[in-house]
Amino acid sequence: NARSLDDVVADELQRLLNNKNAVEVARKNNPKAQFGTNHKFALMTETEFANYVKGSFQQGNSTLRSLPQADLSSNAIKQAATIDWTTGSCMPPVRDQGQCGSCWAFSATGSSEMGHCLVTGQLLVLSEQQVTSCSTNGGSQGCNGGYENYGIDYVAQTGLCLDSAWPYTSGSSGQTGSCNNNCAKKKLSIGNSVSVSGEDALATVLNTQPVSVSVEAGNSVWQNYQGGVVTQCPGAQSDHAVIAVGYDAQSYKVRNSWGASWGESGYIRLERGVGGVGMCNVVADVSYPQLGPTPSTPKPSSPTPKPSSPTPKPSSPTPKPSPSTPTPSPSKSTPKPKTTTPKPTTPAPQPGCGSCYGCYYPDGDECLSDWTQDDCNYYGDLYGTIWCGN
Template sequence: MKAVILVLVLVAVVQATSLKDILKAEFNAFKLKHHKTYQDASEEFKRLQIFVENKKLIDTHNKRYVAGEESYEMGVNKFSDMTPEEFKTLVLTNLNPADSQEGIDYIYNPSSYVNLPSSVDWRDWGAVNPVKNQGSCASCWAFSAVGSLESHHFITSYQRVSLSEQNLVDCTRGYPYYNQGCSGGWPIEALNYVRDNGGINTASYYPYEGQDNTCRYNKNNIGSKISAVIQIASGNEAALASAVANKGPISVCVDASLFQYYQSGVLNEPLCSQSVDHCVVIDGYGTDSVGGDYWLVRNSWGEYWGENGYIRMARNRNNQCAIASYAIYPLV
């Protein structure tokens, strides 16, 4: 009996050592892929421990996904060595809903939603620029505003243009827009600025820096102008679908606290809150055989996150993650 117990203990030790080695190898591969370096051995050990805990969460979730109990798959990405708190501090933003209604020119609320296509993808029409990367600056709001504006500029003029998020980061802080640059802001205030200012610069003239700087707008390098800012009837997913189908890509703000681990599939999380902390662009919608109805959402964390920089979020599920609460687009 003692011999059996000894064998079982030895097997457990070997398995534990093997698992430890596997996780260490996965961590080393993660560091290499995402160009991670740490200030000292202590910091690296801390990041390894966080990575291991995140990997356990990912693996447990994915077992349920394989069993058909989840609608989306988790995976290791550039955020896998961060705690949820660090992730929120680095890339998410604090948004005060009281500021989200300022400067609206019109409300989009169609009386009928019949004859909408079953699926829409504005990428198929050439109206969507490549996925961008906001870096460690919480400027998602600027990327959301610019992403929608670039598409509407193309739809109106058939001319593709890359516009300057940095122009918005630098020039909408303080009165009268009160965005906070790399500390957060609202797409509505960004578009209010473009309307009031008479335009926004091109990205080639005013490139992205990923940090707060002084406003250097130049009226001789305008990439696009807008005449009005339109809000979709708040919380109305049918109106949002109509706007996406008939107008173009839409700027929205959502609860993105669960984005840290997303890899693929339709993010359907009933516990997702109505408190928004990240802004993105809806480029279309459709229906997935596993995850059901979804919104096709373009993020600003680079093309190596999610589905080539995109996430599909649950549609027609009671405005999940507040996706239809703060939807806007520019009139070009």
């Protein structure tokens, strides 16, 4: 036993020494960033860390991953000098995916949460476990990796339970878990995912909302990152899904899912303006949910207009980073938003149509007397609304 313990200690010391050497290389290649070994990945070899990261991300199937690219070239968007969504009220705490390859689910859930909050002003803490266990869109496989863009589509089409109703357990178990549909799902004010790529496109969309991005992270730079701006990324293949939350003149700010003790309180900054696919591939695959209209207060005075191209502007102010900038509209090839209307709030006196002589919303047992028959029928497939008028 003593020898076995000695072997373990010797192995860990060798691992730490190797990682310290990797830190020195990272410092030399990234003079604007800081690196160290005081983190939870310090005793992993580079190969072990790369395998840990790549386990979250489906690779090698561009057909499944491909989405229609939105054309933002016609949008006369004046880009702000700096954007930082983390300073606003729509940024939940950084989370930790743990021992499950669910970065794609965290990226999809996070960008959907933030998008919904920007529309409604309501920050919901939603269930990454539901996305991990239930979203099989495009071949996603829970803890064995998936696609953040298809995760966004799942959230938009299905809705999500609150994290309090279905908490995340895969991080400790390492298992995808079964798809439990018993908790109440909340429909979000977002639509299906939109895909763009390139430095200018990423900056343009970031003027509207945080976005899901794929990056090359299974390397010693990300393993040992502690702060500053990364200016060199070893390797060439994207293997991790995260969320871009802002930029300044020098860098993009990216939110990770490895907990708040990693990096800059859970964030990393990647050099901006390098061209091509960007630093660590950050501009190669950008996905984000279309934003639905802002609900009126205290209740909608009329139903949301049918989606058209471009997407209608919200009817009341949407929280924006400072400075505020116009919202880019997806091109006509962008899928029509799947969710656009919040739950109505006028209660119906009894189940069924009862004395509701307008548009009845069965799931909430609520009556929308000011909705037209045409609008009520239009949203019937999405919300189950029924026309009870003459």
